[in-house]
Amino acid sequence: MATRRTWLVKTEPGSYSIDDLERDRRTCWDGVRNYQARNFMRDGMRVGDLVLVYHSGGDPPGVVGLARVCREAYPDASALDRRSEYFDPKATAHDPIWMMVDLEFVEKLPRMVTLAEMKADAALRGMTLLQRGQRLSVMPIDPAHFDHIRRLSRRA
DNA sequence: GCCAACGTTGGC
DNA sequence: GCCAACGTTGGC
Numbered sequence: 001m002a003t004r005r006t007w008l009v010k011t012e013p014g015s016y017s018i019d020d021l022e023r024d025r026r027t028c029w030d031g032v033r034n035y036q037a038r039n040f041m042r043d044g045m046r047v048g049d050l051v052l053v054y055h056s057g058g059d060p061p062g063v064v065g066l067a068r069v070c071r072e073a074y075p076d077a078s079a080l081d082r083r084s085e086y087f088d089p090k091a092t093a094h095d096p097i098w099m100m101v102d103l104e105f106v107e108k109l110p111r112m113v114t115l116a117e118m119k120a121d122a123a124l125r126g127m128t129l130l131q132r133g134q135r136l137s138v139m140p141i142d143p144a145h146f147d148h149i150r151r152l153s154r155r156a
Numbered sequence: 157g158c159c160a161a162c163g164t165t166g167g168c
Numbered sequence: 169g170c171c172a173a174c175g176t177t178g179g180c
Contacts, residue, residue: 010177010178012178056177056178056179057177057178057179060179061178061179115179133177135176135177135178137177
């Protein structure tokens with residue numbers, strides 16, 4: 001059996017929420033403009049990998065849902081689109097620089113697992129999301145942490 | 157709205 | 169290659 005890879009992506013719910021993903025069923029995860037996050041998508045994410053969806057900037061912030069990778073990394077065309085908020089003048093058709101994957105909706109968690117709750121949980125110590133100052137919008141998450149968050153969401 | 161932390165840019 | 173200035177992220 002192949003090593004299981006699990007991920008976490010952040011999104012601002014006012015920009016694109018888990019409800020939007022549920023409605024769309026699948027979407028291209030465009031607009032990632034950080035090299036490390038891009039590399040995780042490009043080099044790590046494979047079709048079928050499960051992804052926790054985190055709402056940042058919300059009140060409160062926390063993990064709200066589950067998605068699945070349904071297309072592996074390909075060029076993010078929004079970088080070439082002058083009208084896009086994600087336009088990057090350094091990107092060219094020959095070297096688009098930025099990549100995206102497609103994600104499909106799996107489920108909303110039975111309840112949100114808040115950032116405060118995760119910070120307080122000894123079982124999640126060391127999780128990248130909880131490290132101070134970390135701003136990655138796409139990151140790997142230890143499968144044990146991934147499973148633990150899903151378990152928490154099933155508890156009242 | 158504030159501000160700490162971080163990544164990027166650009167002058168030198 | 170250094171590093172200060174700047175812009176962004178994101179919790180609070």
